[in-house]
Amino acid sequence: xxxxxxxxxxxxxxxxxxxxxxxxxxxxxxxxLPSPAASAELNAAAEQKLVHDDSGTVTLGSQNWFxxxxxxxLRIVIVGAVHIAQALVPFAAALGYGVTVVDxxxxxxxxERFPNVTVSTDWPDxxxxxxxxxxxxxxxxxxxxxxxxxPALDRALKSQAFYIGALGSRKTHAxxxxxxxxxxxxxxxxxxIRGPVGLSIEAVTAPEIALSVLxxxxxxxxxxxxxxxxxx
Amino acid sequence: MNTETDDILAIAAAxxxxxxxxxxxxxxxxxxxxxxxxxxxLAVTKSGRMAGSVSGGCIEGAVSDVAMKTIETGxxxxxxxxxxxxxxxxxxxxxxxxxKVFVEKLS
Numbered sequence: 001x002x003x004x005x006x007x008x009x010x011x012x013x014x015x016x017x018x019x020x021x022x023x024x025x026x027x028x029x030x031x032x033l034p035s036p037a038a039s040a041e042l043n044a045a046a047e048q049k050l051v052h053d054d055s056g057t058v059t060l061g062s063q064n065w066f067x068x069x070x071x072x073x074l075r076i077v078i079v080g081a082v083h084i085a086q087a088l089v090p091f092a093a094a095l096g097y098g099v100t101v102v103d104x105x106x107x108x109x110x111x112e113r114f115p116n117v118t119v120s121t122d123w124p125d126x127x128x129x130x131x132x133x134x135x136x137x138x139x140x141x142x143x144x145x146x147x148x149x150x151p152a153l154d155r156a157l158k159s160q161a162f163y164i165g166a167l168g169s170r171k172t173h174a175x176x177x178x179x180x181x182x183x184x185x186x187x188x189x190x191x192x193i194r195g196p197v198g199l200s201i202e203a204v205t206a207p208e209i210a211l212s213v214l215x216x217x218x219x220x221x222x223x224x225x226x227x228x229x230x231x232x
Numbered sequence: 233m234n235t236e237t238d239d240i241l242a243i244a245a246a247x248x249x250x251x252x253x254x255x256x257x258x259x260x261x262x263x264x265x266x267x268x269x270x271x272x273x274l275a276v277t278k279s280g281r282m283a284g285s286v287s288g289g290c291i292e293g294a295v296s297d298v299a300m301k302t303i304e305t306g307x308x309x310x311x312x313x314x315x316x317x318x319x320x321x322x323x324x325x326x327x328x329x330x331x332k333v334f335v336e337k338l339s
Contacts, residue, residue, distance in 0.1 A: 001256065001336055001337075001338050001339065002339055003339065006245055006248075006338060009241070010241075010242075010245060013242075023258075023260075023334060023336075025260065025310055025334065026308070026309075026310035026334075027308070028308030028334070028336050054270075055269070055270045055271030056260075056261065056270045056271075057260050057261045057270070057332070066258070066260040066261075066270075066334060068258065068271055069271065
């Protein structure tokens, strides 16, 4: 790898720009995609790899290319700077997620409780508008307070977030769905919300609940049969 | 997949910036039950530092031998490991999978 390619690749990653490093096999000539200098065919192949987050080898004509996907990190937005969030943050970081905690209640959202993580004390609707969840973002609400959870879920439902989870019992969740329906969300849209949140592993403690939530996020992301639980 | 927690490219780049001679090995293709997906990386320095993994342990030794040669020559290598390859038996790809690994020098 030449110093120029390495520098360009590192810069794209710092800027959280999705890129593909294309390596001609077996000779090792490289370029970064998308690029106007590359063929339309090669750029299209790279785009497909980015969308599916799936590095691999493609053959175009008689030429083999290894297309190495460098997508920005997956993100998780945690609404509620509560005890379970404190357990969730380090687990999520260990899985490679970029983590943001949202809670306008400054007594909860303190640096002491959440060291080394981005904390937003904006109201959840404003915070969500700023964070702009995309198809590489998971949203989890943990406050149990409709004033905070509902606006976050409303924004999450209007986004392409690949995972939306809401902490709360079946009863709490049923009441939540009634409120969100009143905001204009259809049943099909509401079925995107995972509630009660997390895989059913009889989690009790905060770290166990955090584990069940992250396990469910992984299951959804990779299309595991475990992800196909029915909405409450 | 590239949602690796360990950012091997960043480690390799940091080693190179610190004056080390570095080779980077990347899984480019897998078949069967290979433990690591395409894109998995192993960085090796001439001084003997290693980070990451291309197989979960089966072929790291053989790959780092090639990496040392690539650091010397600067010539990239595309390696085949698998049950149809005698070298694979030699290095013991116990999982029964097959994979290709591209080894390059950070020049």
